[in-house]
Amino acid sequence: MRLVRWTPDDLVRRLDDVVAVYGEAMGYRADLLEARRGYIATHSRRPGFRAVASLTSEGHLAGFGYGYLGASGQWWHDQVLRALDGEARQRWLTHPFEVVELHVRPPAQGHGLGTRQLRALLTMAEGDTTLLSTPEADERTSRAWRLYRRFGFVDVLRHFHFPGDERPFGVLGRDLPLPAPEPDGS
Numbered sequence: 001m002r003l004v005r006w007t008p009d010d011l012v013r014r015l016d017d018v019v020a021v022y023g024e025a026m027g028y029r030a031d032l033l034e035a036r037r038g039y040i041a042t043h044s045r046r047p048g049f050r051a052v053a054s055l056t057s058e059g060h061l062a063g064f065g066y067g068y069l070g071a072s073g074q075w076w077h078d079q080v081l082r083a084l085d086g087e088a089r090q091r092w093l094t095h096p097f098e099v100v101e102l103h104v105r106p107p108a109q110g111h112g113l114g115t116r117q118l119r120a121l122l123t124m125a126e127g128d129t130t131l132l133s134t135p136e137a138d139e140r141t142s143r144a145w146r147l148y149r150r151f152g153f154v155d156v157l158r159h160f161h162f163p164g165d166e167r168p169f170g171v172l173g174r175d176l177p178l179p180a181p182e183p184d185g186s
C-alpha cells in the first residue's frame, strides 16, 4: 500500500473512486453520493487544499482524506462559527485547517491507513488549529472517535445538528502543528 499526496486535479480525476470509497465507508445511499460529488470538486479549489490517498500496488483506491483552510462564507465553517461564543471562535476559527473527509474502504480498515492518512494530512496542513466533525458514536467502539482521540482532538461542540441532517455530530479540534513523531524504539 502506498500513501501519496494528491493535487486538486488528482482528486478530481479519481472522483468516481473517491465517491465510491466514501459511500462504502459511510454506508450512504446513491442519491446522497451524487450531491456529494459536486461538493468535493468545489472543495478541491479552496485555499490551503491538501489531499492524500492510499493506493494498492495495482493503483486501486483504498482510502483518502482531504481538507482546506476554513473561512467565512463556507457552509460548514459558518455553521460552526454561529454555534461558538466569541472566545471559542477566536480559539478555534482564527486560522483553521478543516479536515473535510477521511475514509478507508471497510476491507482495508484497521491496518493503520486512516492513521497514516490523517498524520500526513495534518503534517502538510497550514493553519494554527485543525477541526473536523464526525457523527456522534460510542467513543470506545467507534474507530473514527478512537482515531481522533489518539491524535489529541478535544471537544469543540457535542451533539451538534447541521441543517438538513438528523444525526447529531461532534465537532473536534486540536492545535497545529502536530508534535514530531517519537523516534523508533523510544
Ligand SMILES: CC(C)(COP(=O)(O)OP(=O)(O)OC[C@H]1O[C@@H](n2cnc3c(N)ncnc32)[C@H](O)[C@@H]1OP(=O)(O)O)[C@@H](O)C(=O)NCCC(=O)NCCS
Pocket: 025, 026, 102, 103, 104, 105, 108, 109, 110, 111, 112, 113, 114, 115, 116, 133, 134, 135, 142, 143, 144, 146, 147
Ligand atoms: C475512521 C477511519 C478513517 C479509520 O481508518 P482505519 O484505517 O480503519 O484506522 P487505523 O487502522 O489507522 O486505526 C484503526 C485501528 O487499527 C490500529 N492500527 C494502527 N496501525 C495498525 C497496523 N499497522 N496494523 C494493525 N492495526 C493497526 C489502530 O491502533 C486502531 O485501533 P483501534 O481502532 O482499536 O483504536 C475508517 O475506519 C473509516 O473510514 N471509517 C468509516 C468512515 C468514517 O467513520 N470516517 C470518518 C468520519 S468523519
